[in-house]
Amino acid sequence: MAGKGGVGRSTLTAALGVAGAAAGKRMLVAEIGEPDGPYSPLARLFGRDNFPVEPVEVADGVDGCVLYARRGHQLFMEYVLPVRALAMAAMRSKALERMLVAVPSFHEMGVYYHLLTLIREVDGRRPYDCILLDMPATGHALALTGLPDVLLELMPVGPIAKAFREGQAYLNDPVYGGALVVTLPEELPVTESLELMEGLRETRVPVAGVIVNKIMGDEFTDEEREAMLALSERVPVYGRGRLVGAATARDAVETLRRGAPQVDPVLVPEFATRGAALTADIAASLAGGKA
Amino acid sequence: MSRLREMVESHRVIVCCGAGGVGKTTTATGLALAGARSGRRVLALTIDPSKRLAQTLGVARNLKEPAPVPHSFLVAAEATAGSLHAWMLDPQLVADRSVDKLSPTPAVAARLKANRMYKQLARMVAGMQEYTAMEALHGFLDDGAYDLVILDTPPSRNALDFLDGPRRLERFFDGRIFQLFLPGEKASFIGRAASNLIHRAMSGVFGEATYLELQEFFGAFENIMYALTRNALRTREKLSDAETVAFLLVTSPAPEALEDAHLFRHKVEDLGLPFGGFVLNRSLAAGVARVMPDRSMLGDAPTAAEISGLAKLRRLAELEWAAVDEDRALLAELTERAGPGAVALALPTFPDGAHDIGGLVQVARSLTA
Numbered sequence: 245m246a247g248k249g250g251v252g253r254s255t256l257t258a259a260l261g262v263a264g265a266a267a268g269k270r271m272l273v274a275e276i277g278e279p280d281g282p283y284s285p286l287a288r289l290f291g292r293d294n295f296p297v298e299p300v301e302v303a304d305g306v307d308g309c310v311l312y313a314r315r316g317h318q319l320f321m322e323y324v325l326p327v328r329a330l331a332m333a334a335m336r337s338k339a340l341e342r343m344l345v346a347v348p349s350f351h352e353m354g355v356y357y358h359l360l361t362l363i364r365e366v367d368g369r370r371p372y373d374c375i376l377l378d379m380p381a382t383g384h385a386l387a388l389t390g391l392p393d394v395l396l397e398l399m400p401v402g403p404i405a406k407a408f409r410e411g412q413a414y415l416n417d418p419v420y421g422g423a424l425v426v427t428l429p430e431e432l433p434v435t436e437s438l439e440l441m442e443g444l445r446e447t448r449v450p451v452a453g454v455i456v457n458k459i460m461g462d463e464f465t466d467e468e469r470e471a472m473l474a475l476s477e478r479v480p481v482y483g484r485g486r487l488v489g490a491a492t493a494r495d496a497v498e499t500l501r502r503g504a505p506q507v508d509p510v511l512v513p514e515f516a517t518r519g520a521a522l523t524a525d526i527a528a529s530l531a532g533g534k535a
Numbered sequence: 536m537s538r539l540r541e542m543v544e545s546h547r548v549i550v551c552c553g554a555g556g557v558g559k560t561t562t563a564t565g566l567a568l569a570g571a572r573s574g575r576r577v578l579a580l581t582i583d584p585s586k587r588l589a590q591t592l593g594v595a596r597n598l599k600e601p602a603p604v605p606h607s608f609l610v611a612a613e614a615t616a617g618s619l620h621a622w623m624l625d626p627q628l629v630a631d632r633s634v635d636k637l638s639p640t641p642a643v644a645a646r647l648k649a650n651r652m653y654k655q656l657a658r659m660v661a662g663m664q665e666y667t668a669m670e671a672l673h674g675f676l677d678d679g680a681y682d683l684v685i686l687d688t689p690p691s692r693n694a695l696d697f698l699d700g701p702r703r704l705e706r707f708f709d710g711r712i713f714q715l716f717l718p719g720e721k722a723s724f725i726g727r728a729a730s731n732l733i734h735r736a737m738s739g740v741f742g743e744a745t746y747l748e749l750q751e752f753f754g755a756f757e758n759i760m761y762a763l764t765r766n767a768l769r770t771r772e773k774l775s776d777a778e779t780v781a782f783l784l785v786t787s788p789a790p791e792a793l794e795d796a797h798l799f800r801h802k803v804e805d806l807g808l809p810f811g812g813f814v815l816n817r818s819l820a821a822g823v824a825r826v827m828p829d830r831s832m833l834g835d836a837p838t839a840a841e842i843s844g845l846a847k848l849r850r851l852a853e854l855e856w857a858a859v860d861e862d863r864a865l866l867a868e869l870t871e872r873a874g875p876g877a878v879a880l881a882l883p884t885f886p887d888g889a890h891d892i893g894g895l896v897q898v899a900r901s902l903t904a
Contacts, residue, residue, distance in 0.1 A: 249555005325739040334736035346707035348662025381555040398655040402742025468844030481828040483852030
């Protein structure tokens with residue numbers, strides 16, 4: 245789940261999780277962070293302050309967890325080091341810990357590996373039918389999706405390369421994985437989401453779809469709208485913000501369709517609800533539509 | 536004079552932080568213009584890889600150094616008394632320049648820059664952004680070309696990485712620790728057990744060949760990395776001076792954004808950095824006074840579309856009107872939580888957005904009114 249900050253990425257992640265579970269799928273919602281992080285908007289939507297490292301059920305049929313760099317490092321060491329005691333000792337080493345947090349991109353490698361362990365089959369069975377990852381905002385999301393290729397150039401052989409290739413087999417294959425881009429029906433978010441899609445293509449992450457959040461109900465006929473826009477330009481009236489908003493929303497969705505003709509955007513209406521009630525409303529709207 | 540105006544006129548650095556999509560860049564740009572209006576030489580610097588700031592100010596992307604914003608912008612903003620440059624941080628460029636500057640000879644610099652591991656690391660966005668931001672800021676504060684630097688940061692969580700960066704580096708380059716990662720002979724005098732453990736673990740994780748290369752890389756860049764860490768710590772210290780630096784928390788009325796802002800404010804204070812206040816964007820508590828749309832506004836012979844349109848507009852107006860009270864209460868709460876000496880300021884939603892210079896000048900005026 246990718247998109248500019250403030251567009252409702254976490255809300256859509258939660259709603260898709262709930263909608264998937266309602267359709268009988270085993271869902272995991274995840275975000276990058278620390279296990280006892282101070283505040284997580286995604287966890288908040290499930291009535292919690294934060295998510296733990298081990299997935300726990302956060303709603304019917306929906307598990308939640310954080311992807312935690314340090315856990316990834318630990319799991320990776322246990323996987324590649326011949327002796328478990330060595331991995332344990334290494335994780336306790338203050339020197340290694342300091343190195344892992346200081347060297348650029350080692351943090352992200354940990355996150356990536358943690359994700360991989362949740363995708364991998366365990367005893368011939370996938371732990372989840374679908375994992376929804378609430379990514380950071382655009383720039384940092386692209387830094388993450390671009391990481392595997394850069395690292396594979398840096399270390400084309402060895403255990404890390406092997407793990408990244410395994411991850412790419414899932415994440416870069418449209419059969420298994422893809423990015424859902426969330427945006428708002430406004431000029432700036434739409435422009436940025438088009439750039440994001442371009443960036444995702446460059447980092448070989450398939451774009452699975454685009455979701456336009458908070459489509460305002462617009463009951464005006466063209467004639468009425470024009471008359472009221474004219475009125476609101478003469479007199480500073482309440483309501484102008486929403487009137488203009490509804491009009492620009494149509495243009496913004498048009499811009500999106502023109503800019504990315506290969507994906508048909510899913511439109512999610514604006515709801516007055518908040519928190520878990522909002523999640524439920526959006527989930528119901530997604531389940532009812534073509535999404 | 537408003538507190539924010541004082542800051543713009545006297546401070547050396549103003550850092551804009553906040554959740555995504557709350558209008559950080561717009562606020563940063565407005566402050567930069569306000570600085571230029573008061574006659575200062577301003578640099579608007581963005582370390583957010585989403586690149587919006589430079590674009591908003593009419594400056595091209597991917598520049599090698601800060602570029603002046605178009606003169607017409609300064610004229611429109613009545614800011615010709617000062618100057619305004621904008622730049623989007625280019626991590627690779629900053630890294631290369633540091634190597635040039637910190638190497639004893641150009642030949643050494645060239646050799647270091649040709650290092651395979653360095654070349655890959657330098658073009659890596661993840662993680663490099665934060666370190667090079669500190670180094671770039673160090674340069675701009677040292678060379679005296681600018682009176683005021685306005686820093687536009689990535690969304691909160693990632694902004695913290697940039698503030699924590701210097702300490703992370705320091706802890707790793709702590710003499711005893713770093714020695715453990717250097718090629719064999721250097722490590723030999725340190726506790727054998729620790730060095731042996733690291734060697735076995737690292738070789739297992741990276742593969743023998745890559746770990747050797749990484750060790751060589753650490754060895755070759757030892758001096759440069761020490762110097763970078765020193766610079767970062769010094770810049771970090773400069774950022775803690777409340778007389779010349781302010782961290783502004785930008786937010787919108789959305790509950791998630793507010794929660795982020797409060798959280799970040801505590802984090803800023805925990806790190807010993809000066810909290811400057813809140814800027815509440817898209818607030819209905821600010822802006823021109825509005826009235827309810829009314830039949831009397833339609834003139835003597837309204838059309839059918841005007842009458843039916845008005846009824847629909849009134850429903851929208853009632854929604855907006857109800858939100859005004861909420862936003863006023865919110866501003867009062869922020870003012871109280873900011874405390875004396877800090878800013879709590881509301882900015883309206885600019886109906887046509889603040890994407891052009893006209894909108895930005897409005898923002899600059901509202902910020903320093």
